Amino acid sequence: MPFSSLGLSSALLPAFLHAIADEGYLVPTAIQTAAIPAILQGRDVLCSAQTGSGKTAAFSLPMLHQLAEAPATAPRRVRALVLVPTRELAAQVGEALVSLAKYLPQRVKVAVVFGGVSINRQMMNLRSGADIVVATPGRLLDLIDHNALNLAAVSTLVLDEADRLLDLGFGEELGRILSLLPAQRQNLFFSATFPPVIQALAQSMLHNPLRVEVQASEQNALEITHRAVEVDASRRTQLLRHLVQTEKWERVLVFVATKHAAEIVADKLRKADIEAEPFHGELSQGKRTQVLQDFKIKAVQVMVATDVAARGIDIAQLPVVVNYDLPRSAVDYTHRIGRTGRAGESGVAVSFVSADTEAHFRLIEKRQRISVPREQVAGFEPLEIMVPNPADLLSNGGIKGKRPSKKDKLREAAAQEQSLPKK
Ligand code: AMP
Numbered sequence: 001m002p003f004s005s006l007g008l009s010s011a012l013l014p015a016f017l018h019a020i021a022d023e024g025y026l027v028p029t030a031i032q033t034a035a036i037p038a039i040l041q042g043r044d045v046l047c048s049a050q051t052g053s054g055k056t057a058a059f060s061l062p063m064l065h066q067l068a069e070a071p072a073t074a075p076r077r078v079r080a081l082v083l084v085p086t087r088e089l090a091a092q093v094g095e096a097l098v099s100l101a102k103y104l105p106q107r108v109k110v111a112v113v114f115g116g117v118s119i120n121r122q123m124m125n126l127r128s129g130a131d132i133v134v135a136t137p138g139r140l141l142d143l144i145d146h147n148a149l150n151l152a153a154v155s156t157l158v159l160d161e162a163d164r165l166l167d168l169g170f171g172e173e174l175g176r177i178l179s180l181l182p183a184q185r186q187n188l189f190f191s192a193t194f195p196p197v198i199q200a201l202a203q204s205m206l207h208n209p210l211r212v213e214v215q216a217s218e219q220n221a222l223e224i225t226h227r228a229v230e231v232d233a234s235r236r237t238q239l240l241r242h243l244v245q246t247e248k249w250e251r252v253l254v255f256v257a258t259k260h261a262a263e264i265v266a267d268k269l270r271k272a273d274i275e276a277e278p279f280h281g282e283l284s285q286g287k288r289t290q291v292l293q294d295f296k297i298k299a300v301q302v303m304v305a306t307d308v309a310a311r312g313i314d315i316a317q318l319p320v321v322v323n324y325d326l327p328r329s330a331v332d333y334t335h336r337i338g339r340t341g342r343a344g345e346s347g348v349a350v351s352f353v354s355a356d357t358e359a360h361f362r363l364i365e366k367r368q369r370i371s372v373p374r375e376q377v378a379g380f381e382p383l384e385i386m387v388p389n390p391a392d393l394l395s396n397g398g399i400k401g402k403r404p405s406k407k408d409k410l411r412e413a414a415a416q417e418q419s420l421p422k423k
Contacts, residue, residue: 003028006036008061012068015103016061023099029054034212035188036062042186044209046202050192050334051161053214056096059158059188064097066156067131068104076109076129077153083137083177085164086308087114087285088292093160094134108132115139116285123148137165137173144180151180159205162191163198164335168308178205193331224337225348228361228372232382233354236324237268239380243350244274244302249320251295254304255336257325265324266304276302307332323351326360330367355384 006028008016028036031053035045039062049055063080070079082097084090094112101108111130113122115138122139126148133140133149143149159165165174187205191198202209231239244252256262262278269276277291277300294300307327327333337349353361353374365371376382 001028001033006033006061007040008036008065009069012065012104015105016065016100018103019100020057022102023057025054025057029058031055031212031214032058032061035059035210038210038212039063039186039188040065044187044206045189045212046206046209047188047190047212047214048192048194049190049212049214055160055190056093057100059160059190060093060097060100063132063156063158063188064101064104064108067108068101068106072106072131073153076131078130078133078149078151079153080132080156080158081140081151081154081177081181082132082134082158082160083140083165083174084134084160085136085168085170087116087136088288089161090114090134090136091289097132097134110134113139113143115142119143119146137170137177141173141176151177152182154181154185156186156188157181158188158190160190162189162201163193163195163331166197166201174201192334225346226337226370226372227348227350228353228374229350229380230358230374230376230382231352231354231380232384233356235380236352236354237265239352239377240265240302240322240324241269241272241274242377242380243322244269250301251298251318252302252320252322253295253318254302254322254324255327256304256306257328259306261325262304262306266302269302269304274302275300276304279303279305281306281308307336319347321347321349323349326351326353326357326364330364333364333368354382 003017003020003025004013031047031049035047035055035058038045039059047055047058049058059082067079073079082093084093090112091114094110097108097110101110109128109130110132111122111125112134113126114136119139119142122143123146126143130149135143144151159174165171187207187209189202189206189209191202194202229239229243240254243249254265256265259278259280259282262280266276266278277294279288279291279295283291291300291303295303304324321337323333323336327336337347351361351372361372
């Protein structure tokens with residue numbers, strides 16, 4: 001189905017098609033085909049979709065359409081609010097909105113606000129009002145407390161990456177923001193995952209929503225190749241360097257578990273003449289923006305990032321994502337690999353698996369309903385033996401066919417007793 005059949009009015013269609021062509025989109029993604037007509041009709045939507053599905057344009061196009069059709073108010077009042085969990089995502093959504101709005105006959109002003117930078121410029125920018133505000137919750141409330149904006153005229157609310165908003169502890173802020181919004185409004189709810197707390201939030205907010213589900217498997221299966229390379233934990237940096245060089249990876253996003261690891265791994269790669277930069281929450285906002293920009297223009301080849309910092313970043317044509325440290329959960333695996341194989345492009349997700357993490361990776365495979373063949377790279381064959389630890393199997397809810405027998409459990413208990421310090 002072409003973009004022209006989604007219900008965009010003939011008066012605005014040429015402006016949108018022009019902007020869509022500039023972005024290089026040929027046809028709508030699955031989520032766009034499903035959500036755009038419903039949003040244009042004023043319905044609430046509940047989308048299970050992750051970064052990479054084209055969800056930003058799925059809400060941006062109809063939202064801009066509605067704003068461009070409604071008479072402008074003077075002064076401008078905030079009519080649409082997009083809440084996002086991170087600064088990077090705020091900046092990205094803001095950019096997408098501006099790009100898609102650029103040929104509209106009537107200017108739609110987009111203001112992007114997030115913490116970690118001076119509030120004064122954001123307050124100045126809001127003095128002349130804004131039609132759409134894209135915000136992280138904490139800074140939005142600060143601005144409201146400073147009387148820099150109010151939400152009384154909001155007719156559309158977007159919660160983007162709602163699961164992450166709550167994961168990052170924005171529950172309270174979200175509650176306050178919701179209480180400041182008019183009860184009569186359209187709600188567009190996007191989340192990659194639906195744990196019970198998100199289901200409850202969706203249920204309390206949405207009225208007869210259209211449910212759109214883009215299955216993770218549907219989304220990833222065709223586009224992403226999963227690889228698992230067995231390697232001893234202590235040799236991962238060398239292996240990474242080897243793979244970057246031999247497989248000629250031009251741009252790699254590497255996930256590590258801690259800020260410290262991000263610094264160390266990037267440093268070691270730099271010493272091997274690979275342009276690498278860490279990317280984590282302790283860097284200043286200016287530095288993060290700079291690294292991301294350099295990565296986008298390929299001045300940085302390897303970005304070594306923690307989960308929170310990398311959340312939601314959108315880099316076109318990111319062919320390789322490496323799990324140097326495995327994600328803590330299958331859900332985080334989904335979020336991480338969502339960085340590659342975006343909207344029709346193919347990508348590779350490479351996970352480093354060591355003796356210690358084998359059981360954990362098996363659990364991720366099970367939850368993801370994927371089976372990834374293990375590979376070894378010549379010269380990096382693991383020396384540590386991959387023996388599944390019965391305790392891991394138990395704590396992970398067990399893995400079919402490998403449930404420890406009574407004997408295993410007794411052996412495990414005896415081993416634990418032996419390893420206790422003697423009194
Ligand atoms: P999102 O899921 O919004 O983070 O979008 C993921 C990526 O897909 C972004 O780089 C978009 O520019 C791109 N994109 C969005 N819609 C389309 C489309 N219809 N065709 C191709 N790429 C798209």
